[in-house]
Amino acid sequence: MSSSPPDQALSLERAALSRALGRVALQDRDALQEVYRRTSRKLFGICLRILGERSEAEDAMQEVYLTIWRRAGSFDPARGNPISWLAALTRNRAIDLLRRSGRRESAPIELAVDVADESPDAETALIEQGDEARITYCIERLAKSDAAMIRTAFFEGTTYADLAGRSDLPLGTVKSRIRRALLKLRECLG
Known part of the structure; x- marks a missing residue:
């Protein structure tokens, strides 16, 4: 396999x-x-x-x-x-x-029974790792400039306006390219 x-x-x-x-x-x-x-x-x-x-x-x-x-x-x-x-x-x-x-900050050990473990279980953690790998794989399939825009906008938190300023492109062009790249990502992740 x-x-x-x-x-x-x-x-x-x-x-x-x-x-x-x-x-x-x-x-x-x-x-x-x-x-x-x-x-x-x-x-x-x-x-x-x-x-x-x-x-x-x-x-x-x-x-x-x-x-x-x-x-x-x-x-x-x-x-x-x-x-x-x-x-x-x-x-x-x-x-x-x-x-x-x-x-x-500690409390009596007896209270530990009432504390919920909010961390993901092992299966969820593996799924999340797989999701991250799938996203990386799909981003790498985009044009280099589009992949860079996606990473900058979504992983670094840069606004579309800042992206437009950095790349010397009109704001509308940046928005359109990101929208098309997101559609390609959705299709790849489909």
């Missing part, structure tokens, strides 16, 4: 991240930049969720990437997914910082 294009994209992303971590282990600064580019949003989200304050999450991120720089050699691609390894490392670092700050 052959894997679908989104599965292939996910496998390629994992392989690229594993290779970059291997190069970080050899003290390759460019590789660390690549790891940062590929992972910083996800890892920052973990820090922010645990620490609750942006400035503390930013401090944690600095420590996380220093730890990655020092410990990249301990990652074994045969034993696991690189993003899982990085997420666990990030989570542990954020929890350490939370403990160090002394800001632990």
Whole structure:
């Protein structure tokens, strides 16, 4: 059974991240930049969720990437997914910082029964990963300029007016191109 294009994209992303971590282990600064580019949003989200304050999450991120720089050699691609390894490392670092700050709000353990676990279950997390890979696959099928507009508008939050200014295109043209690109994405994701 052959894997679908989104599965292939996910496998390629994992392989690229594993290779970059291997190069970080050899003290390759460019590789660390690549790891940062590929992972910083996800890892920052973990820090922010645990620490609750942006400035503390930013401090944690600095420590996380220093730890990655020092410990990249301990990652074994045969034993696991690189993003899982990085997420666990990030989570542990954020929890350490939370403990160090002394800001632990705790309640009696008996109350834990009443706390709902709002994190997605494993099946939902896998589906979301697959969705992300499918979206990436479909965006890569767009014309480069249209893909860049979609990424900038929807992933970076840039307004259509700012996009028009950046690209020296009329606002109406930007809106039309994004609308056509969204239709192509919908068809691809169909």
